[in-house]
Amino acid sequence: MSEPLLHRFNLLERIVHWVVGVTYVALLLTGLAFAYPPLFWLTAPLGGGAMARVLHPYIGALFGVAMLLMLVLWIRDMFLNRQDVQWMAAVRYYATHQRDKVPPAGKYNAGQKLFFWVQGVLAVVFVATGVMLWFPEQLAPARTLLSSARLLHYTATLGGGLFLVLHVYLGTVAYPGTARSMIDGKVTRQWARLHHPRWHAEQTGLTDT
Amino acid sequence: MADTLTIKRTSGSASAFIPMDALRSSGPEYSKLVDISRCIGCKGCEVACKEWNELQSEPTANFGSYQSHKDLTPNTWLLMRFNEIEVGENLQWLIKKDACLHCEEPGCLYACPAPGAIVQYTNGIVDFNQENCIGCQYCVTGCPFDIPRYSARTKTVSKCNMCIDRVEAGLEPACVKTCPTNAISWGSKRDMLAKADKAVETLKQRGFQHATVYDPSGVGGTHMMYVVPHGDRLADYSLPTDPTASPAPLTALNFLKRIGAYLFGFSLVGALGHLLAFGQESPDEHE
Numbered sequence: 015m016s017e018p019l020l021h022r023f024n025l026l027e028r029i030v031h032w033v034v035g036v037t038y039v040a041l042l043l044t045g046l047a048f049a050y051p052p053l054f055w056l057t058a059p060l061g062g063g064a065m066a067r068v069l070h071p072y073i074g075a076l077f078g079v080a081m082l083l084m085l086v087l088w089i090r091d092m093f094l095n096r097q098d099v100q101w102m103a104a105v106r107y108y109a110t111h112q113r114d115k116v117p118p119a120g121k122y123n124a125g126q127k128l129f130f131w132v133q134g135v136l137a138v139v140f141v142a143t144g145v146m147l148w149f150p151e152q153l154a155p156a157r158t159l160l161s162s163a164r165l166l167h168y169t170a171t172l173g174g175g176l177f178l179v180l181h182v183y184l185g186t187v188a189y190p191g192t193a194r195s196m197i198d199g200k201v202t203r204q205w206a207r208l209h210h211p212r213w214h215a216e217q218t219g220l221t222d223t
Numbered sequence: 224m225a226d227t228l229t230i231k232r233t234s235g236s237a238s239a240f241i242p243m244d245a246l247r248s249s250g251p252e253y254s255k256l257v258d259i260s261r262c263i264g265c266k267g268c269e270v271a272c273k274e275w276n277e278l279q280s281e282p283t284a285n286f287g288s289y290q291s292h293k294d295l296t297p298n299t300w301l302l303m304r305f306n307e308i309e310v311g312e313n314l315q316w317l318i319k320k321d322a323c324l325h326c327e328e329p330g331c332l333y334a335c336p337a338p339g340a341i342v343q344y345t346n347g348i349v350d351f352n353q354e355n356c357i358g359c360q361y362c363v364t365g366c367p368f369d370i371p372r373y374s375a376r377t378k379t380v381s382k383c384n385m386c387i388d389r390v391e392a393g394l395e396p397a398c399v400k401t402c403p404t405n406a407i408s409w410g411s412k413r414d415m416l417a418k419a420d421k422a423v424e425t426l427k428q429r430g431f432q433h434a435t436v437y438d439p440s441g442v443g444g445t446h447m448m449y450v451v452p453h454g455d456r457l458a459d460y461s462l463p464t465d466p467t468a469s470p471a472p473l474t475a476l477n478f479l480k481r482i483g484a485y486l487f488g489f490s491l492v493g494a495l496g497h498l499l500a501f502g503q504e505s506p507d508e509h510e
């Protein structure tokens with residue numbers, strides 16, 4: 015374990031990720047409070063329903079800006095290639111921890127890339143419909159338009175929320191050593207060799223089994 | 224005669240989604256009846272509404288109409304609309320008393336996410352509780368009649384409350400009380416329906432062969448009904464022909480939310496199950 019650690023995310027990347035993460039969770043919780051009356055109490059940390067309704071869109075605007083930065087920072091590593099197709103085809107082995115049957119991933123595996131794109135597209139949906147719901151008096155009484163905006167806004171919440179559960183589970187509990195990459199930005203070589211063998215090879219110049 | 228207010232359903236609660244049949248009550252169910260053919264356009268009802276509900280008067284200007292104001296506002300819950308329409312050879316005022324219709328199936332209440340912000344009583348009154356309102360304005364979108372009005376100052380939405388404080392004390396709403404020609408009447412829904420049928424009959428005898436009662440079934444009927452002389456020209460009265468309590472996207476949304484609740488729950492259980500079945504994958508074990 016005395017081998018030097020590998021640098022995975024720089025400070026800017028980590029800050030941007032956590033602005034996205036914190037705003038997203040705040041939006042998810044207040045959004046679920048608006049969607050599900052039994053969860054209305056989730057608005058309490060922000061000062062109750064009326065305050066949550068005021069703040070939710072501002073938090074959303076911050077999320078939108080941070081998401082744009084994330085896009086700029088990470089997009090060049092996120093394009094899918096042929097190896098990603100093979101990785102996706104073997105995703106059931108990845109999920110059942112049979113790593114010998116999973117094609118080696120680069121800096122990000124195909125699932126992570128997909129997560130990036132899904133959240134990117136959903137962010138556009140969130141912001142576009144969110145702006146309409148922020149200032150409905152400019153559009154009222156556009157009943158069909160605004161109800162459709164609500165439907166889309168919720169659909170994005172459902173899709174994004176489910177992916178987020180997966181993302182947090184994999185990033186924290188399932189794979190020890192991962193969360194650290196978003197805290198001090200570093201990972202161990204063993205971690206890199208296991209999860210991102212091609213990236214490990216690039217970083218160290220060592221090709222590895 | 225005093226009449227206690229029993230809650231039938233409230234926004235942001237399970238009762239918002241119970242089908243009407245299960246909720247239909249035996250209590251007194253009131254209705255206003257507006258006989259448009261009897262209205263002389265005096266706007267006394269507008270004044271009575273302002274006065275009783277202590278709503279600020281709002282300056283207006285001549286905009287080429289006999290109508291007092293252009294639109295409803297958070298402080299104007301009742302507006303007599305004077306639509307100038309050619310009927311046959313004549314130019315006529317097709318007057319509409321524009322105010323909340325107190326739907327039996329209230330689209331505003333269905334659309335509202337804030338618990339207790341919109342309350343429907345068994346007597347038919349649909350009331351907004353501003354202290355529970357979060358200002359999202361979904362009710363504005365949910366209403367098929369474009370009635371609720373948002374105030375950017377108070378960040379809440381308001382509309383006619385059927386003078387609920389008067390009704391609770393056994394009195395009729397202020398607009399009913401003041402109307403000099405009895406164009407607006409008040410009573411049980413059944414009595415008002417009977418009265419409306421009679422008025423329509425009389426109108427037909429007088430040659431208004433399309434006269435009709437406006438009590439649209441798409442919202443389960445309303446607690447303010449109209450006798451409409453030219454029933455074939457509802458749009459000219461600014462009355463929607465086929466109002467619905469829940470527009471298609473909102474119906475879809477409520478359905479999706481139900482599925483979504485299970486999916487969210489399942490995702491958490493699924494993650495835990497995966498952890499139990501496969502454990503953590505730690506780099507150390509691969510050395």
Ligand code: HEM
Binds near residue numbers: 035186192
């Ligand atoms: C709030 C809880 C969150 C936690 C605990 C978390 C954790 C992590 C961790 C540990 C990584 C590094 C993975 C690696 O080193 O390969 C990561 C990466 C990433 N995070 Fe998050 N994250 C959270 C929220 C979010 C949200 C809300 C988004 C976007 C909407 C997001 C987008 C990403 C993306 C695109 C990556 C890079 C690709 C990937 O690893 O999937 N994260 N996150």
